Amino acid sequence: MEENLLSIKNAALSLILDAKDDKMLEEIKLQFLGRSGQLTLAIKEITKVPVEERKEIGILANEVKQTIEEALNEQEKILSKKRKQIIFERIDVTNPSVKPPLGHLHLVTQAIEEISAIFSKIGFERVRYPEVEWDWYSFGALNFPQNHPARDEWETFFIKESPHEKYGAMLLTPHTSSGQIREMERKKPPIRMLNIAKTYRRQSDISHVPMFHQFEGLVVDKDIAITHLKGTLDYFVRSFFGKDRKSRIRPYHFQFTEPSFEVDVSCGVCNGKGCKVCKAGWLELGGAGMVHPNVLRAGKIDPNEYSGFAFGFGPERCMMMKEGLKIEDLRILYSNNLDFLEQF
Ligand code: DAH
Numbered sequence: 001m002e003e004n005l006l007s008i009k010n011a012a013l014s015l016i017l018d019a020k021d022d023k024m025l026e027e028i029k030l031q032f033l034g035r036s037g038q039l040t041l042a043i044k045e046i047t048k049v050p051v052e053e054r055k056e057i058g059i060l061a062n063e064v065k066q067t068i069e070e071a072l073n074e075q076e077k078i079l080s081k082k083r084k085q086i087i088f089e090r091i092d093v094t095n096p097s098v099k100p101p102l103g104h105l106h107l108v109t110q111a112i113e114e115i116s117a118i119f120s121k122i123g124f125e126r127v128r129y130p131e132v133e134w135d136w137y138s139f140g141a142l143n144f145p146q147n148h149p150a151r152d153e154w155e156t157f158f159i160k161e162s163p164h165e166k167y168g169a170m171l172l173t174p175h176t177s178s179g180q181i182r183e184m185e186r187k188k189p190p191i192r193m194l195n196i197a198k199t200y201r202r203q204s205d206i207s208h209v210p211m212f213h214q215f216e217g218l219v220v221d222k223d224i225a226i227t228h229l230k231g232t233l234d235y236f237v238r239s240f241f242g243k244d245r246k247s248r249i250r251p252y253h254f255q256f257t258e259p260s261f262e263v264d265v266s267c268g269v270c271n272g273k274g275c276k277v278c279k280a281g282w283l284e285l286g287g288a289g290m291v292h293p294n295v296l297r298a299g300k301i302d303p304n305e306y307s308g309f310a311f312g313f314g315p316e317r318c319m320m321m322k323e324g325l326k327i328e329d330l331r332i333l334y335s336n337n338l339d340f341l342e343q344f
Helices: 002-018 022-033 038-048 051-090 107-120 178-186 226-241 293-298 315-323 330-334
Strands: 125-127 132-134 170-172 191-200 211-221 247-252 257-266 282-291 307-313
Touching: 002 022, 002 038, 002 051, 022 038, 022 051, 038 051, 107 125, 107 191, 107 211, 107 226, 107 315, 125 178, 178 191, 178 211, 178 293, 211 226, 211 315, 226 247, 226 257, 226 282, 226 307, 226 315, 247 282, 257 307, 282 293, 282 315, 307 315
Parallel strands: 125 191
Antiparallel strands: 132 170, 191 211, 211 307, 247 257, 257 282, 282 307
């Protein structure tokens, strides 16, 4: 009997030490301590042992049981520790990781951020006004006569909504100049506004997209003159295109400025001499002028006390001119074409 108990103990201990996981341990437990386990059966046999030996055998059987239970517990702890170690070793935090694919800002967003930074250095405050706008802000207050062709459906998107009794039809703003009046309503002079927003026109061909961006500068203060406009344009052109570039203003006509100009930037390839890229040495940037007195009046500013200048350019166009990009079809800018976009 004694021998039997000892051999059960040894067999159990060696199996326990070899056990590789909890499932194996569970099986060993059953095999020895279960209802019909080897030790359980052996203990039942104790009744057959002569009375004088029974006590001693009983004590031994108990010790064997305890030893097996302890060994099972111990092995379970060792296995769980090993498991944790394996997990820890598998995640080597010092390993250089695989970089996830990183995107970058869209070409137009990059241009907008750069332009905002340039103007903020000379005190222009960046604002954004509604894209769904009233006729009054887009045209009426900007000195457009009632029958001006820009109001024509061919140019402007109109919203199917009954017209406002004071502000007229609802539309998608076709230029950022609508922000001029909004700004004058928001703030008394001095005004230094930079309104960058999406603008909409009914056009789609290789050089036009129906949604594009504009940035509109507006300065209103006492004694503002054309020289301030020219200085601001020169500063922008030097900062954005490069220190050797110059701006030029040519007489033009806009409803909301008097006098009005078209603004050119000297060609970066030939430096103003004339080449294949620019033809006459200059590239067209956009419009500008001195704010029309009627526009100041519409914004409740007295034109006898204050004067101002304004300009409106396209960030898309500026970016393309800076990069020397000749895009065959402008619509590619908004077509989610990664082969194109990843180059910038
Ligand atoms: N709003 C004009 C356009 O979309 C551009 C423009 C011209 C803006 C002259 C101005 C300006 O502020 O003074 O074509």
